[in-house]
Amino acid sequence: MATDPGGQSAPNPVGCCRPNDEERAMMNKYKLLAALVLGAGTSLAGAADNAKAEAAYKATCMSCHGAGVLGAPKVGDKAAWKPRLAKGKATVYTNAINGFKMMPPRGGNPALKDDEVKAVVDFMVAKSS
Numbered sequence: 001m002a003t004d005p006g007g008q009s010a011p012n013p014v015g016c017c018r019p020n021d022e023e024r025a026m027m028n029k030y031k032l033l034a035a036l037v038l039g040a041g042t043s044l045a046g047a048a049d050n051a052k053a054e055a056a057y058k059a060t061c062m063s064c065h066g067a068g069v070l071g072a073p074k075v076g077d078k079a080a081w082k083p084r085l086a087k088g089k090a091t092v093y094t095n096a097i098n099g100f101k102m103m104p105p106r107g108g109n110p111a112l113k114d115d116e117v118k119a120v121v122d123f124m125v126a127k128s129s
Contacts, residue, residue, distance in 0.1 A: 053123035056116055060109040065124060070102040073128070081128040089121075096121050 019027065057065075057075075064072040073080035084092055096117050099105035106112045112120070 053119040056120045057123055060107040075124045075127045093118050
């Protein structure tokens with residue numbers, strides 16, 4: 001703090017010096033609040049994306065992957081997914097997008113975009129790990 005002509009302490013002019021302990025504590029609180037707000041937005045977006053992937057799974061993929069039809073790996077069956085994932089997730093994505101053996105491209109839903117197919121694959125893998 002600066003000293004005024006009467007010898008009394010006066011507040012620092014704006015931008016003059018380092019923040020005091022109280023100001024530093026307040027800045028830390030604002031940083032924490034900002035991190036919480038930004039983090040909540042990210043997790044809400046993630047939850048919305050997961051809900052979309054689950055809806056696409058139920059509408060397009062569950063009829064085969066829910067029951068293991070024609071050798072489709074069942075969601076929740078870790079052993080069935082293990083050899084597929086051993087080839088790499090990129091291969092699993094490619095097979096889901098282009099079709100593989102008895103599975104039609106995009107699970108038979110040509111309206112699904114590549115990123116949506118990948119999100120559904122991620123959803124199924126997460127439920128099977």
